[in-house]
Amino acid sequence: MKWKNRLSDWHGRTVEIRIEDKAGQDPIAEPRTCLLHRIEVTPDDRYVQFYISDHQFMAVPVFDQEHTVLESDVFESHDTQAKLVYHIRIV
Numbered sequence: 001m002k003w004k005n006r007l008s009d010w011h012g013r014t015v016e017i018r019i020e021d022k023a024g025q026d027p028i029a030e031p032r033t034c035l036l037h038r039i040e041v042t043p044d045d046r047y048v049q050f051y052i053s054d055h056q057f058m059a060v061p062v063f064d065q066e067h068t069v070l071e072s073d074v075f076e077s078h079d080t081q082a083k084l085v086y087h088i089r090i091v
Contacts, residue, residue, distance in 0.1 A: 023083035060086045
């Protein structure tokens with residue numbers, strides 16, 4: 001899937017980032033709201049990098065259509081091996 005193209009209109013938008021630990025090992029973190037500077041995709045197409053500054057980013061693994069979805073203003077990726085769910089939504 002061409003994630004960089006599909007997420008291109010997210011540049012410069014305010015997003016809420018939340019990572020959910022399905023294993024229950026880590027304490028629940030509060031969602032973080034920030035301005036999205038840019039989006040890159042790794043050369044192997046395995047991660048979408050959501051830049052929250054010029055140099056800081058969150059790398060979200062992407063999977064098949066069953067585990068990584070984009071619906072309107074919500075991007076969600078389920079990493080079943082790591083037992084993490086990444087939620088990024090436009091606010």
